[in-house]
Amino acid sequence: MLAATQTTNTDRIQHASALNDAKNTEQAILAYQSVLNEPSTNDQVLREQKVALIHLVRSLIDMFNEIPDCLSLQIEVCKEHIDWANDDKRIFLKQSLETRWVALYLDNKMYHESLGLISQPLKELKRLDDKMVFGGSGPDISSNISQCDLLPPPLLQAALDMQSGILHSEEKDYKTAYSYFYEAFEGYSSQEDAKAVLALKYMLLCKIMLNLAEDVHSIINGKAALRYAGHDIEAMKAIATAHQNRNLQEFESALARYTQEFNNDPIIRTQLAALYDTLLEQNLVRIIEPFSRVEIAHIADMVKLPAPQVEQKLSQMILNKAFHGILDQGAGCLIIFDEPEEDKTYETAIDTLKQVDKVVSSLYQKARQVILDSGWI
Known part of the structure; x- marks a missing residue:
């Protein structure tokens, strides 16, 4: 009975995968849901072979990742099976699905909801960890410590490296961040995971932020990166070229041309905003350097930006002591002083x-x- 059920489920999963490969996403979603909602999947098989079913449920939910634009459906399916696992007292499966549920909310940019959802699983896992450590004898504790020394799965290690790289990049430590992103790229690439492209983008971003834009081209043309060529990589290449040329118009053109590639990623969007600000300052300093007195309108015309925006930026630079000068707003001029x-x-x-x-x-x-x-x- 069990073997027949597993064979049937395997055939149905293969059929759903074939539908997804054929771009028949609606039928694929229905096929996946039919397997998840099958009573034998949720009850009989679980009683007879718990581990097999837990793997089956998690695998089926993972397969939804391959179907585009179905995040809301994934969240709904995940919620249904969390309730089912809770009713059936399958604690480990429930915690695993809750973690996945939070990740789906995060991917859907529902940040406040994800923070609210993660609090309870964190408490349960902390309680479980304390129980394992403090409730055991000496050999048990040693065993638990030894388990902690084991290497995590490749995808988990890659995800940890990616997060470490993001944290270091936020602290402006781009050299260390690049090392973590490189490790994440290798981990995702070895597992044929789509997030390898994202890790590669972050690697290129770090090189740009380190003023090593020339390295971007060598990385892109490398053997490991050639397989990921596409709009995302072309977008980073355009930014690197603009930064290398110190050309503000070229930079803005790249931002406008690859809006989707940049605006959908908060990490890249934040770093590029800082990079744009730095590039604007460099351009303004270069323009005003030959002058002791220059009209703000002339500076704005040179950088192709509105005069009020240029005036505000110059005021900020004066306050930050990027150069010494004053703004004569009545005459609409910038007066530059020699370095005291x-x-x-x-x-x-x-x-x-x-x-x-x-x-x-x-x-x-x-x-x-x-x-x-x-x-x-």
């Missing part, structure tokens, strides 16, 4: 006072010792 010579009078005076303090303190100690030795006190 550093006056070291105050530093010298402070240093002199410190030395005098040391001399006075030393004389006081010597005088005090003389008085004590003479017995006057």
